[in-house]
Amino acid sequence: MKFKWFIWMIFLLLIFASCEQGTPSSLEVNMYNASGDMVGKATLTDGKNEVTIKLKVEGFSPGFHGIHIHEYAKCDAPDFKTAGNHFNPEGKKHGLMHPEGTHIGDLPNVEADSSGIIDTEITVSDATLKEGKKSLLTGEGTALIITEDQDDGMTQPSGESGKRLVCGKITKQKDDASNEEPTDPTEIQSETEEE
Numbered sequence: 646m647k648f649k650w651f652i653w654m655i656f657l658l659l660i661f662a663s664c665e666q667g668t669p670s671s672l673e674v675n676m677y678n679a680s681g682d683m684v685g686k687a688t689l690t691d692g693k694n695e696v697t698i699k700l701k702v703e704g705f706s707p708g709f710h711g712i713h714i715h716e717y718a719k720c721d722a723p724d725f726k727t728a729g730n731h732f733n734p735e736g737k738k739h740g741l742m743h744p745e746g747t748h749i750g751d752l753p754n755v756e757a758d759s760s761g762i763i764d765t766e767i768t769v770s771d772a773t774l775k776e777g778k779k780s781l782l783t784g785e786g787t788a789l790i791i792t793e794d795q796d797d798g799m800t801q802p803s804g805e806s807g808k809r810l811v812c813g814k815i816t817k818q819k820d821d822a823s824n825e826e827p828t829d830p831t832e833i834q835s836e837t838e839e840e
């Protein structure tokens with residue numbers, strides 16, 4: 646009788662352990678504008694060969710905007726260029742309508758309502774939050790960026806989607822920008838007179 650209990654305990658422990666694989670099934674991403682203000686959140690959930698993004702951000706001009714996953718988990722304001730190009734681990738062309746596309750980071754345009762709020766859910770096809778080259782957490786991670794203009798789905802390299810307005814880091818690392826320190830461009834120069 647005691648032995649039976651022991652077997653059950655082992656069984657339960659195994660179930661418990663298999664749920665805990667170190668990769669998150671869900672991930673929260675804080676979104677920042679060029680002035681360093683947090684303007685919303687994206688919640689990523691891992692699915693079967695896809696990642697769902699629940700997005701709520703504010704401060705946009707009403708209408709459609711491009712949204713893409715970029716190759717590095719870097720959001721250096723104000724232009725967010727350090728995030729690199731669109732996430733494209735398979736070396737395809739840009740654009741959801743391009744015959745030789747698409748980048749995994751190419752997503753359908755999102756719409757801001759009359760008060761400038763984007764509140765929507767989008768799917769990143771063929772992506773994962775688990776290990777592997779199609780993982781949004783590959784390397785240090787990737788970045789989610791919303792642009793000023795909508796993506797035309799065809800023009801290289803980024804669909805004429807214009808300026809990068811809002812950026813969020815998709816990474817397992819804790820968000821160190823959440824202590825809301827505004828970046829001061831003058832402080833880089835200030836130490837040059839030493840020597």
Ligand SMILES: [Zn+2]
Nearest residue numbers: 731739748751
């Ligand atoms: Zn692209």
